[in-house]
Amino acid sequence: MLKQLFILLVFPGFLFLLTSGLLAEFIDRRLYARLQNRQGPPWFQPLADFIKLLGKEDIVPQEADTTVFRLMPLVALSATVAAFFYIPLWGTEAMFSFNGDIIVVLYLLMLPTLCFFLGGWYSRSVFSSIGAVRVLTQLFAYEVPLFICILASSLLANTWSLSGMAAFYSKHPGYWLFNLIGFGIAFISLLGKLEKVPFDIPEAETEIVAGSFTEYSGRLLAFFRLTIDIELIVGTSLLAAVFLPFGFGVGPYIGFVIYILKVLLLVALVSLSRTIFARLRIDQMINLCWKYLAPLAFLQVLLNLIAKGVMVK
Amino acid sequence: MGKLTHIVNWARIKSPWVLHFNTGACNACDIEIIAALTPRYDLERFGVQLKGTPRHADILLCSGPVTRQVECRLKMIYEQMPEPKFVVAVGTCACSGGVFDGCYNVKSGINAAIPVSAYIPGCPASPKAIIDGVVKLLQSLEAEEEKKEK
Ligand code: SF4
Numbered sequence: 001m002l003k004q005l006f007i008l009l010v011f012p013g014f015l016f017l018l019t020s021g022l023l024a025e026f027i028d029r030r031l032y033a034r035l036q037n038r039q040g041p042p043w044f045q046p047l048a049d050f051i052k053l054l055g056k057e058d059i060v061p062q063e064a065d066t067t068v069f070r071l072m073p074l075v076a077l078s079a080t081v082a083a084f085f086y087i088p089l090w091g092t093e094a095m096f097s098f099n100g101d102i103i104v105v106l107y108l109l110m111l112p113t114l115c116f117f118l119g120g121w122y123s124r125s126v127f128s129s130i131g132a133v134r135v136l137t138q139l140f141a142y143e144v145p146l147f148i149c150i151l152a153s154s155l156l157a158n159t160w161s162l163s164g165m166a167a168f169y170s171k172h173p174g175y176w177l178f179n180l181i182g183f184g185i186a187f188i189s190l191l192g193k194l195e196k197v198p199f200d201i202p203e204a205e206t207e208i209v210a211g212s213f214t215e216y217s218g219r220l221l222a223f224f225r226l227t228i229d230i231e232l233i234v235g236t237s238l239l240a241a242v243f244l245p246f247g248f249g250v251g252p253y254i255g256f257v258i259y260i261l262k263v264l265l266l267v268a269l270v271s272l273s274r275t276i277f278a279r280l281r282i283d284q285m286i287n288l289c290w291k292y293l294a295p296l297a298f299l300q301v302l303l304n305l306i307a308k309g310v311m312v313k
Numbered sequence: 314m315g316k317l318t319h320i321v322n323w324a325r326i327k328s329p330w331v332l333h334f335n336t337g338a339c340n341a342c343d344i345e346i347i348a349a350l351t352p353r354y355d356l357e358r359f360g361v362q363l364k365g366t367p368r369h370a371d372i373l374l375c376s377g378p379v380t381r382q383v384e385c386r387l388k389m390i391y392e393q394m395p396e397p398k399f400v401v402a403v404g405t406c407a408c409s410g411g412v413f414d415g416c417y418n419v420k421s422g423i424n425a426a427i428p429v430s431a432y433i434p435g436c437p438a439s440p441k442a443i444i445d446g447v448v449k450l451l452q453s454l455e456a457e458e459e460k461k462e463k
Contacts, residue, residue: 038355039357040357041358044327045328045360052371209365221368
């Protein structure tokens, strides 16, 4: 009981996610600043932002639905944290796993996006409504390629659990190379999920103020921001577990270092893409996802089916 | 309790998010504010970020005198900001009405409509002066905090 509580709250649960999420935001912002040839924020910046927002007044607009408005940040945060427990990090075994947990993780990772939509929609302000609609439109564009890619690599491993996939790929080293197309597509979709440039269309502060977060202030905004930071960690961990499945069998300490390196690499890629791309329009984004990413994802499925027929007996 | 407020105040001083609002300036002060926020001056060093919505902002940067038309809007934006909030008047016009003071359509400086925490004179105030003003505001908050401790 005590051990489970420790797992949930401290390591690798909430506290670990909190610190790593804030650290990831710092690395992202610092790298972004360095790439723009400026100094960037000090290391405690995300923490200071978080504490400051916790200490501020939170206003609920008169028009808004109070329950939904207040509940959404907490639901988003808990769903993201819950998804983390099913992802294998530095061993092939996740904290909890069962056959079919891929679906659960993908579903739990979809919940925050849905919460952004509901929170924005029930704020009843013009900007947040537009932001909310964009959140949902974007969700339908990137979610399908992401699902297909992750399912394609589980097809090769012939299992429905993330831990099982990690075990398969560490038993058959080199097989992850089949999933390289899928990795690229999943990374692009992850940018959409995290609402980072070039897919920060729902937040687009130059067009619609702050999208679905326009009416959020104080503690509620702090939880939403924390959700996005933790989503960055959970999303990159998922990609690392599915598409970069090596270094699982080397013991907890080296394994942990390798895991951190993988996540750092992905976070660095996110900030790099944030620097070099500009924001797409929503229709361009949907075109990209449905015309190019989805067919490529199907190509990945085909490739994996052939590979499975030829190589895995 | 004392420790907790100390930490919250530290966070407040380290993370000022600003909102920029033109209350009737000739546009020169706005250009200087925007210039201060560019990578060249890198205000993110101090944790400053430009926000689009009053709900996220801690500091309201106002430029220009308060015209009669903008007065109620300025008050509305001020009221939409969550506590604790501060107002900085950028430019001579914002401080006192400047060259526009006494015009039929102008009320005078920002403090005619809402309380102001810091004044940055200059026509237009240069980016360096704006950064200096914001940092001084933060330092005065810090000093106030220390006085409270004693
Ligand atoms: S202070 Fe000068 S530059 Fe600024 S708004 Fe007034 S007239 Fe324009």
